Amino acid sequence: MLKARTGILLGEHKREMAIRTLGMRARRMGAESVGAYLSVLAQSPDSDEWHDFVNAFTINHTAFFREQHHFEILKKFVRTRSKPISIWCAAASTGEEPYSLAMTLCEALPAAQGQCRVWATDIDTHAIARARKGVYTLERVKDIPEVLLKKYFLRGTAAKAGLVRVKPILRDMIDFEPLNLLDSRWPVDGKFDAIFCRNTMIYFDRDTQSVLLDRFAPLLKKDGLLFAGHSENFTYLTKRFKLQGQTVYTAVG
The missing domain is CATH 1.10.155.10 (Chemotaxis receptor methyltransferase CheR, N-terminal domain)
Known part of the structure; x- marks a missing residue:
């Protein structure tokens, strides 16, 4: 079931x-x-x-800037792209990944707020609700560089001590929605410069993985990127993508 x-x-x-x-x-x-x-x-x-x-x-194992090299690749990539920039985070969990994407965009582009959008989806409705709030313990944000923590988070005081909240500059860049990747139709408006679907496909069988990859491909703009998890390999599943390196793929055709 x-x-x-x-x-x-x-x-x-x-x-x-x-x-x-x-x-x-x-x-x-x-x-x-x-x-x-x-x-x-x-x-x-x-x-x-x-x-x-x-x-x-559902398993909500996530962290800020998990697999750091992907964010360095994204930072360089978006500087070369025509604006506006659109990114789909297809397994947003409790928000750490989409907020990491938003921080990366802000650091890469001086006018990111007006030029970039992140569509963050997840099948877990409870996780999406937590992500929208953007509130985390200090333990959860310990891997964020201090300069970024001060720039993009507000520290709680009194009853909220030990917590931080994401500043509006980030939250306003992200649209959080529940979404089942197996839905026959996705509410997608336009194409994306990049799709992050990391550490999610490992929970699907090969046939389902192939179907999803074939659906992702036409949603990417020319030379757009698909980011996969460190333990995921799509090379032998589809001809719609080719490996660019470090679990990053480009659409073919």
């Missing part, structure tokens, strides 16, 4: 986790058993419970 809805494929090693997760959801729904809970889902494809079901299985 999870794979059909989202493309996420749980391996056999996730069996115990799945049992615990389904048991928790069943109890919260007041279902007498996991089987009864799954029957309710199967019979109610538009139920709000589907959001919580999917959210319970």
Whole structure:
């Protein structure tokens, strides 16, 4: 049911986790058993419970400036591009990646606020809600250089001590939306200079990966870039992209 809805494929090693997760959801729904809970889902494809079901299985492992070399590549890349710049962060999680993108754009271009947009999507509705708030603990932002932390974050005081909030200069550049990559239609308006879809495809089978890559390709502008995760290799999955280096791809044709 999870794979059909989202493309996420749980391996056999996730069996115990799945049992615990389904048991928790069943109890919260007041279902007498996991089987009864799954029957309710199967019979109610538009139920709000589907959001919580999917959210319970998503993995929000992320960090600011994760895989730093990608942001250095992006900084150089956008300086060569015609404006405006548009970037899709297709697995935004709790916001660390899209805010890192926005900081990179601001540091690369003096007028980034008026010239750049980041579309940040994720299937996890709870994660997107947290990302919109842009509030993080000091532990979460420890890898951000101090100069950028002072420039783009506000430190909390009193009851908010130990927290930071993203400044409007970044938040205003990003549009956060929930999105299932398996949806038959994506609400895309125009093309992108770059698509970040990192450490997400590893949760899909090869057929699903190929389909998504074929859908990404026509959404990139000429010579646009697709950024993948460090453990992802698309070279043998599609002819629509060629490896440029360091898990960065360009569309072919």
